[in-house]
Amino acid sequence: MNRGLKIVIAGGTGQVGTLLARxxxxxxxxxxxxGRAPRPTPWPIVIWDGTTLGSWTERxxxxxxxxxxxxxxxxxxxxxxxxxAILDSRVGTTRLLGEAxxxxxxxxxxxxxxxTATIYRHALERAMDEDTGEFGGEEPxxxxxxxxxxxxxxxxxxxxxxxxxxxxxxxALRSAVILSPDRGGIFAELRRLVRIxxxxxxxxxxxxxxxxxxxxxxxxxxxxxxxxxxxxxxxVASPNPLPNAEFMRVLRQACGVPFGLPATRWMLxxxxxxxxxxxxxxxxxxxVVPDRLLQSGFRFRYxxxxxxxxxxxxxxxxxxxxxxxxxxxxxxxxV
Numbered sequence: 001m002n003r004g005l006k007i008v009i010a011g012g013t014g015q016v017g018t019l020l021a022r023x024x025x026x027x028x029x030x031x032x033x034x035g036r037a038p039r040p041t042p043w044p045i046v047i048w049d050g051t052t053l054g055s056w057t058e059r060x061x062x063x064x065x066x067x068x069x070x071x072x073x074x075x076x077x078x079x080x081x082x083x084x085a086i087l088d089s090r091v092g093t094t095r096l097l098g099e100a101x102x103x104x105x106x107x108x109x110x111x112x113x114x115x116t117a118t119i120y121r122h123a124l125e126r127a128m129d130e131d132t133g134e135f136g137g138e139e140p141x142x143x144x145x146x147x148x149x150x151x152x153x154x155x156x157x158x159x160x161x162x163x164x165x166x167x168x169x170x171x172a173l174r175s176a177v178i179l180s181p182d183r184g185g186i187f188a189e190l191r192r193l194v195r196i197x198x199x200x201x202x203x204x205x206x207x208x209x210x211x212x213x214x215x216x217x218x219x220x221x222x223x224x225x226x227x228x229x230x231x232x233x234x235x236v237a238s239p240n241p242l243p244n245a246e247f248m249r250v251l252r253q254a255c256g257v258p259f260g261l262p263a264t265r266w267m268l269x270x271x272x273x274x275x276x277x278x279x280x281x282x283x284x285x286x287x288v289v290p291d292r293l294l295q296s297g298f299r300f301r302y303x304x305x306x307x308x309x310x311x312x313x314x315x316x317x318x319x320x321x322x323x324x325x326x327x328x329x330x331x332x333x334x335v
Contacts, residue, residue: 005225006063008108010034010097011070013045015185016114016178016217020067023218032059034070050093057100065225066108066168068097075281078148090114090156098163107168110225113160115172117210117237117288119153122146124206127241129291130174130233146284157233169231171224176210176237176288178217179308181316191255191316199252199260205245207285210237213302213312220290223298235290239303244282247305254309 007024009017012033021043025031031043034056038045048056050070060066070093072085094113101107120128121136128134137150157172179187193199212220220236242250252260290298302308316322 005029005065006032007065007067008032008034008059008063010048010066010068010093011050011114012067013037013039014069015180015182017067017069019178019180019182019214019218020069020221034059050089051096053096053100053103057104060100060104060108062106063108064110066097066101066111067221068094068111068113070094071114074149078145083148087152087155090152091159094156094159095163098159098165101165101168102163107165109167110169110171111165112171112173112221112224113156115157115160115174115233116149116153117174117176117235117286118149118284119157119174120286120288122207122285123287124208124285127287127289128235129289130235131291133235133288161232169228171231172233173221174233174235174237174288175217176212176235176241176286178212178214179312180214181312181319187312188316190251191313194248194252194255194257194260197257197259197261198263199248199255199257200262201245201248202263202282203244205243205248205262207244207283208241208287209244209247210241210286210288211247211305211308212237213308216300216302219301220293220298223293223296227296230292230296234292235288236293237288237290238305238308239289239294239300240305241287241289242305250306251309251313254306254313 007029009021009031011017012021013035017033021031021033021041025043033041033043033045034048035045036047036049038047046056046059048054070089072089074086076082101111119135120133122139135150135154137147139146160170160172177186181187190199216238217236224230224234248260252258302311
């Protein structure tokens with residue numbers, strides 16, 4: 001990858017945006033983040049509201065890459081108000097950026113837009129790739145509420161690909177869950193559940209988990225930046241999704257915890273209600289494979305969950321100042 005690129009990250013103040021900004025800034029690129037509020041960072045944050053054109057559009061002029069990650073968290077109850085906010089924060093901001101890119105005298109050469117692996121149907125029997133994968137929403141065994149996530153995903157991609165930006169190459173990241181040991185992230189929550197004895201299978205445990213290690217997510221984004229032939233939707237996930245029960249068993253082993261209480265579906269529904277979230281995030285089977293990346297020559301650093309889990313746990317322990325002990329467990333205290 002060329003050094004000294006100008007990279008604009010819209011909605012880049014969240015966990016994924018911070019991962020990318022930190023990496024690109026650290027290797028010498030000029031990073032600018034579009035965010036709704038200022039915060040202390042080594043890179044500039046330019047304020048935008050995500051709904052109107054403004055002075056922030058000047059940052060797109062001459063940019064090498066625009067990465068759009070804007071979108072309200074889906075970790076909430078799907079009330080009418082939350083549904084509207086989730087949809088507008090993705091579709092609306094994508095349309096706004098499309099308008100800004102179209103008006104730019106020197107638009108970004110590449111626009112990478114977030115999407116989601118959730119666009120595919122609930123799948124146990126086969127993997128979903130970019131060419132033969134089937135979109136979801138009509139699963140006979142899936143709750144009606146799952147239709148909303150599919151509607152968001154398809155409308156999000158439609159807004160992206162319908163934007164008239166002929167001078168800009170476009171890639172949609174159909175990302176699986178991105179795992180890193182950063183505080184407040186998904187991996188930290190999974191490890192917390194394991195450590196308190198609740199790291200068993202969820203529901204039947206047969207539903208597949210698609211995931212990607214942060215190093216491979218960053219590597220895939222860099223790969224897409226470098227390879228001009230890559231455009232359109234790209235699955236960004238490990239090539240080896242695995243059933244939830246096995247996923248949690250491997251994580252327990254990496255944490256040195258021999259047992260985890262399973263959670264039945266009714267327990268998950270009750271917990272989701274109390275925590276104001278949705279069970280779809282746990283019970284929908286996401287069996288997604290990155291065929292386009294693999295066929296073009298991308299090599300994963302962590303293709304298997306066992307090695308990825310072990311590395312994430314070790315780094316999480318180190319960053320938390322925990323002292324590893326026999327069996328992989330960790331005790332409080334500085335190493």
